[in-house]
Structure formats: structure tokens, C-alpha cells
Amino acid sequence: MISKIEVYSPKTLQEAYLYLQHLHGRAKVLAGGTDLMVQLHDRLLVAPVYVNIWGLNELRGIEDTGESLRIGALTTYTQLIRSPLVRQYCPILIEAAQAIGGIQIQNRGTIGGNIVNASPAGDTLPILAVFEAQLELGSHHGIRVVPFNEFYTGYRQTILGPDELVVAIHLPKPSPSDRLFFQKVGSRQAMIISKVVIAVKAWVDGQKRIRSIQIAAGSVAPTVIRLRQTEALLQGQVLTPELIESARQSAMHEVRPITDVRSTEHYRRTITGNILSKFLCQL
Amino acid sequence: MKIAFVVNGETRQVDVPPMKRLLDVLREDLRLTGTKEGCGEGECGACSVFVNAEVVNSCLVPICQVEGAEVQTIESLASDDRLHPLQETMLKIGGTQCGICTPGILMAAKALLDQNPHPTRDDIRAGLSGNLCRCTGYVRIIDAVEICARNTGGPSVSLSTA
Numbered sequence: 001m002i003s004k005i006e007v008y009s010p011k012t013l014q015e016a017y018l019y020l021q022h023l024h025g026r027a028k029v030l031a032g033g034t035d036l037m038v039q040l041h042d043r044l045l046v047a048p049v050y051v052n053i054w055g056l057n058e059l060r061g062i063e064d065t066g067e068s069l070r071i072g073a074l075t076t077y078t079q080l081i082r083s084p085l086v087r088q089y090c091p092i093l094i095e096a097a098q099a100i101g102g103i104q105i106q107n108r109g110t111i112g113g114n115i116v117n118a119s120p121a122g123d124t125l126p127i128l129a130v131f132e133a134q135l136e137l138g139s140h141h142g143i144r145v146v147p148f149n150e151f152y153t154g155y156r157q158t159i160l161g162p163d164e165l166v167v168a169i170h171l172p173k174p175s176p177s178d179r180l181f182f183q184k185v186g187s188r189q190a191m192i193i194s195k196v197v198i199a200v201k202a203w204v205d206g207q208k209r210i211r212s213i214q215i216a217a218g219s220v221a222p223t224v225i226r227l228r229q230t231e232a233l234l235q236g237q238v239l240t241p242e243l244i245e246s247a248r249q250s251a252m253h254e255v256r257p258i259t260d261v262r263s264t265e266h267y268r269r270t271i272t273g274n275i276l277s278k279f280l281c282q283l
Numbered sequence: 284m285k286i287a288f289v290v291n292g293e294t295r296q297v298d299v300p301p302m303k304r305l306l307d308v309l310r311e312d313l314r315l316t317g318t319k320e321g322c323g324e325g326e327c328g329a330c331s332v333f334v335n336a337e338v339v340n341s342c343l344v345p346i347c348q349v350e351g352a353e354v355q356t357i358e359s360l361a362s363d364d365r366l367h368p369l370q371e372t373m374l375k376i377g378g379t380q381c382g383i384c385t386p387g388i389l390m391a392a393k394a395l396l397d398q399n400p401h402p403t404r405d406d407i408r409a410g411l412s413g414n415l416c417r418c419t420g421y422v423r424i425i426d427a428v429e430i431c432a433r434n435t436g437g438p439s440v441s442l443s444t445a
Contacts, residue, residue, distance in 0.1 A: 007284075007301035007347045030345070037343040038324045040302065050302065054348045078337070102413015103391060104328055107337040108344070190412030191326055 001046065009052040013059065016165060017140040019051045025162035027051045031074060034101070034109040035117045059112070059167060062086060068134075071169045073112025078103075080111065089173045090131065092182035092199060096123045099184045102191055112166045115148075118156045118223070123184055125224040126199035129216035131171050138167040145170070155222035177203050177211075181279040185271055187262070194219045195263035196271050204283045208239045215276060220255035220268050227254045230276070244280045248273040288349045290315070291359040301347035306330045308346050309356060317357035317386050321415065328414030331387035332356045338394035340413075357386035360393065368435050369393060369428070378427035380418035388414050392428045402432055
């Protein structure tokens with residue numbers, strides 16, 4: 001099986017676009033391989049052709065563009081963890097990266113791969129959702145920029161065209177008054193797929209009034225989701241124990257989890273509500 | 284596909300399918316069988332090797348991504364007749380039992396100590412979190428890495444607690 005697979009390893013991004021254009025839809029993109037190689041090992045998803053982008057250094061690195069951080073799609077979890085810019089502006093992305101796999105996976109897995117693999121359990125995804133990240137998608141036609149929150153259309157479905165690559169992620173810098181929370185719940189701390197993964201970004205003023213709040217969760221719906229009803233319930237309100245209890249109830253009802261090998265629907269609903277409530281109590 | 288890369292300091296060339304796993308190239312084509320296959324899906328760390336000085340699961344790396352890279356395997360750890368201090372400590376402390384996970388544990392531990400020569404026990408746990416062991420219960424593995432880190436100031440390893 002393996003011996004029949006063709007691989008193209010472009011030397012430049014432009015060359016990668018040309019391969020994807022000419023192989024129209026037949027090719028899968030190979031980045032860090034931490035998901036793809038497992039699927040291959042399990043004899044799943046065997047595309048006849050791979051475009052190996054691992055060598056494209058122009059897709060690596062994190063830069064400060066003023067209003068946001070531009071994170072190259074091939075940036076590994078280890079590179080995120082070691083980035084002073086990420087530590088300064090999005091420390092919860094470091095928490096998420098450290099919660100992914102073990103060191104071996106963090107050295108190889110990429111943020112672009114986490115996005116394109118499109119698992120509802122991707123641990124960085126709720127953070128990109130609450131930061132309202134923008135994705136730079138590239139192809140031989142050029143670059144288009146799309147909101148991360150419009151990238152997924154269904155379970156493992158995205159708007160990425162067959163000839164497109166995710167080139168970079170633009171993560172808007174939070175305002176100094178924003179509080180950030182991240183929590184992953186799994187059966188153990190390392191090497192585990194999340195039962196629930198939650199990120200929250202909130203601005204609460206001195207009078208305990210919620211000026212803005214974004215809440216996102218993974219592993220509780222076919223895609224990562226924003227809990228927009230719960231956000232609306234909290235927006236502009238003063239934090240009280242009653243409000244926090246309403247938000248907990250709302251979050252429990254807003255998620256759409258399933259029971260699977262990792263957890264049950266009931267547990268996932270309950271824990272989503274409880275974690276949100278814990279975060280709100282800390283504000 | 285012809286692929287050249289450096290393994291344990293020596294340039295090697297293989298002619299293999301581009302998606303063949305680095306693990307299989309090491310074991311089958313280069314007969315470097317110190318690297319073990321555990322799960323084959325990146326969960327257990329038994330196949331850990333260094334690629335360009337970073338520890339990775341060789342079961343998840345297709346050989347086409349190793350072109351021109353520097354690979355270090357467990358075979359590079361001992362030099363001549365001397366075991367690496369980590370290997371010596373693991374033996375003396377009893378951090379190895381059946382032995383299948385040991386090459387991967389040693390590579391992950393070396394990666395940790397290369398980055399952080401004086402790790403806390405929590406650092407060691409985090410550094411080895413991608414490696415499973417079903418025999419030891421981990422305590423002696425973590426002891427061994429801790430003792431090795433404490434002792435590797437000088438050229439020889441003395442083990443007061445062993």
C-alpha cells in the first residue's frame with residue numbers, strides 16, 4: 001500500500017500551489033504527519049498522492065504585525081510553547097500546545113495541521129475561536145483571508161479548496177483588560193484526546209459588569225463551536241451567583257455532544273457548564 | 284525514491300518508498316534495531332529518535348521528510364564501550380524491566396536533559412509524558428533521570444543511592 005503512494009516535495013510555496021493546482025483534488029497535504037501517519041497506519045484516508053510541505057520554511061515562524069500575531073501554519077507546538085510573543089499575547093495557546101500529545105508530538109505537530117485536520121477535538125481550536133482569528137488561505141490564485149469561525153461547515157468539513165493551503169493564522173492581540181481561560185479535560189494529562197476543551201476570553205470592568213465575552217468549546221459538537229447564546233446571556237450583565245448559574249445551565253444546553261468511546265453526552269454537558277461556571281467565578 | 288540523510292554521524296542513502304516510516308527504514312533497511320515499535324501510532328514513544336536534534340516518534344515520520352536531516356538513534360548513545368550516563372543510571376536504579384520502552388525513554392530523557400540539565404521531578408514527568416512503560420510504574424525511571432541529572436557534572440557517574 002505504502003509503496004504505491006506518490007509524494008511531491010515542493011521547494012517553495014509557489015511550487016506547492018502549482019502541484020495542488022495540477023493534482024486538483026487527488027492530493028492530500030502532508031505537514032507534520034502526526035495525524036496523517038496514524039490514519040495511514042490504520043489504512044484510512046489513503047490518498048494516492050501527497051504534497052509534502054514540511055520543507056517550506058516560509059510557512060514557519062511567528063511575527064508581530066502590530067494588531068495581531070501572524071503565526072505560520074507549519075509552526076509546531078514546541079515553537080508556540082517557546083515563543084515569547086505567544087507567551088505575552090496568548091498564553092493559553094501555550095497551555096493548549098503543552099496539553100497536546102507528548103514532547104515527540106509537540107515537536108512535529110503544527111497549528112495549521114490542527115486546523116486542517118478539522119477534528120472537533122483539536123485543542124488549539126477553541127482558542128482561535130474566542131480570539132476570532134483570521135486564516136490566510138493561499139493558492140495559485142493568490143491569498144484570501146477568512147474568519148476562523150467560518151472555516152468549518154460540518155464534521156471534518158471545511159471551506160478549504162482542493163488547491164488551497166492554510167498559510168498563516170492571524171491572532172488579534174487581546175486588550176490588556178481581557179482575561180483568558182483554557183481547560184482541557186481528558187482521562188489523563190498527556191497523550192489523550194479531549195473529552196471537553198474550553199477557552200474563554202472575557203473583559204469584566206471594575207463594577208463586575210461583563211463588557212465582552214467569547215466562549216468556545218471542542219469535543220462537544222461536530223465542529224469546535226462558539227457558545228453564542230451563553231455569551232449573549234452574559235453580555236453587559238453584572239456577575240452575580242445567579243447569573244453564573246444561568247450561564248452554567250445555558251452552556252450545558254447549548255453544546256451538542258455525543259456519547260462515544262471517550263465520554264458520555266451527560267458528562268460532557270455537565271463538565272462544560274461546570275468549567276464555565278468555575279471560570280466566571282474567578283472573574 | 285533515493286533519500287540521503289545522516290544517521291548517528293554517518294551519511295546513509297536508501298532507496299525506499301517516500302511514505303515509508305523512518306522507523307521501518309532504520310530497522311529494516313539500516314538494521315538499526317535498537318529503536319522499537321510499540322503502538323505504531325504515536326502514543327507510546329518506544330520509537331523515539333532525534334531528527335535534527337528534536338525527539339520525535341519515528342513511526343510518524345515518513346522518510347521523505349528526513350532527506351538531508353540528521354538522525355540520532357539509541358545506538359548513538361553509548362560510545363565505544365562506555366554506556367551513556369543515562370543508560371548506566373537506568374540499569375543501576377532499575378528503571379528498565381522488559382526493555383521495550385527503554386530506548387525511547389532514554390532518547391526522550393536525553394532530549395530533556397539537553398534542554399534542561401537540572402529538571403525538577405515535574406519537568407521529568409512532562410519530558411517523559413510521551414513515553415509509556417507497562418512494567419516499572421515510572422518511579423524508578425524518573426529516579427534514574429533525576430539522579431543522572433544530579434550526577435552529570437563530572438565525567439563519571441557515581442551513584443550514592445544505588
